[in-house]
Amino acid sequence: MSLLSRLQEVNKEETMKTTKEVIINRSSDQQSPMSRESEKKVIPSKKTETKKQVRKSETDKHRQLKAQLHKQILQEMKELDDIDSIIPKIDEMAIEIIKEEESFRGTDRKKIVEELINDLTGFGPINPLLLDEEVSEVMVNGPTQVYCERNGKLVLTDVKFRDSDHVMHVIEKIVAPLGRRIDESSPMVDARLPDGSRVNAIIPPLALNGPTITIRKFSEDPFVIDDLIQFGTLTKEMAIFLDACVKARLNMFVSGGTGSGKTTTLNVLSNFIPSDERIVTIEDAAELQLGQDHVVSLESRPPNIEGKGAITIRDLVRNSLRMRPDRVVIGEVRGAEALDMLQAMNTGHDGSLATGHSNSPRDMISRLETMVLMAGVDLPIKAIREQIAGAIDVIIQQSRLKDGTRKITKITEVQGLEGDIIVLQDIFSFEQKGLDENGKVIGSLVPTGVRPKFYERLENSGITIEADVFVAKEEW
Incomplete structure (x- = not known):
């Protein structure tokens, strides 16, 4: 092919390309106002982009300052090897780093220092919740979602972890001193x-949201009956x-749902046990x-x-006897x-809880x-019910x-067995009458x-209860 013919072909291709671009531009100019408006909506505003950039830069500065401060703390720990002596110096370290690098000015120094102190001395970001007396339960659902229970209601907090590894670090800090372990082969632990x-x-892999922690808090001063x-x-x-x-050594069983306060009630009941008795x-x-x-x-x-090497509750019950x-x-x-x-309660170990x-x-x-049948002993239902009726005196719901x-x-x-049925009789019960304007339950606990039937047993133990305890006030 001659040089002239090649040039002509190149010119044809360039002309066709230019024509296509013109057609595309014209068609875009002739779009309806509605389509133009929709395009405008899709394009994010400069203000939104600027805000996102500012937030990202602030987060990056926060992380960078925290990382530098963490490195300096580690160096100090190598020299001093005493966390208590390092904690007062952390704020001074942060001020020095900010003076050296002007880019860190404007970052929340106090927040960073508090986070590092919580990591060193406590349990990371959830430490303030654990120290809060109003919080009764803390629930970590992965690194970005932390709930707490206040006054019986669940509340989403603004607490967040750095990542899943940060949550894992807190879990290991909890379980390590107890000799427990948690890893992929054993992904659940109670501590x-x-x-x-x-x-x-x-x-x-069991928790899909990331490492999950549930902490049921207990008061430093155990609750008493008052x-x-x-x-x-x-x-x-x-x-x-x-x-x-x-005090009359009746066998008592506290029943209820999750988070209903069974352990707290059991703890309060155990305080009634005389101090001269041996408790296991x-x-x-x-x-x-x-x-x-x-x-x-x-x-x-x-x-x-x-x-x-597992030691179960059943092994411990047998050993305790x-x-x-x-x-x-x-x-x-x-x-x-x-x-x-049940066998222990039926063989002289009265007063069990x-x-x-x-x-x-x-x-x-x-x-x-059902739980007795889980023991693998082939007992008839009537024999099991006789054991239960003979062992348990009171159920607290x-x-x-x-x-x-x-x-x-x-x-x-628990009054006993009549035929094949265990006879139960309520001594006290809660009568709910409705809800008030604020959603609070209206009701009363009444006898x-x-x-x-065991009233005589109480009297034989030298315990006297006034008759009005078992009678509602309205009846007097």
Whole structure:
């Protein structure tokens, strides 16, 4: 092909390209006003982009300053090896870094220093929530979502972790001193904080949102019966009755749903036990805070990395009977240990206390039957019911109501077995009458007017309860 013909072809291609561009531009100019408006809406405004850029730059500066400060703290720790002596210097370190680099001016120095102190001395970003007396529970749902419970209601906080590794660091800080482990082979763990607060952690691949922590806080000063009366959990008459039941060595079972306050009530009941008795407590993670001197606390143990070495609640219940206990207190019955507990109650270990999950006293009886069958012993239902009827004297039903308040809704006597049915009789119950304008539950805790069958047993123990305790005030 000659040079001239090649040039002609190039010119044709350029002409066609130019023509296409002109057609496209014309068609875009001839668009309807509606389409132009929609295009304008899609394009973000310069102000929005500027705000995002400012926020990003502030976050980056925050992270950079925190990273530099963290490095300097690590260097100081190598020299001093004492965290308590470093903490007062952290703010001074931050001021020096900001003086050296002007780009850090304007960052929230106090917030960065507080975060680093929480990481060093506490449990990271959630440390302020754990120190807040109004917060009763903390729930970390991954690094960017943290809830807390205030006055029985769940509230979303502005607390955030840096990333999933930051959450994992806090979990390891909690479980490491207890000899527990958490990793992909064992992605769930129950533990406790130094103040006795209960911790449950679960990590990926089981937790899809990221590492998840649930902390049930406990008061530094354990609640006493007067506190529960003040909270409206129970009445003075109910407190007198429960005090008498514990001192008369009746076997008592606290039932209720998750977060209803079973452990708190069990702790308060255990304070009625005379100080001259030997108490053995058995729990998955030690939570009970008993005020007596003679207390032996036992805690179950999960299996090791090879799947061996586990010590269950059932093993501990069996062992506790060889420890000469006056009282056996079981934190929660949830499996085959129910059989061993019932046998202990039926063989001279009176005055035992325990908790379990259920919606009502009748449901608690059914659950106990199921848990006994989990022991793998082929017992007829009637034999199991005879064991339950002979072992348990009182069931205390606790509930968390819609307004977040926790109340003992029933105190029920286990009267015995009639035919194949265990007979239950309510001694006290909560009568709900409705809700007020603020959504608060309106109701009252009243006696049913029935005196328990074991009243003579109370009198034989030298305990006298006035008759008006079992009668509603309106009836007088």
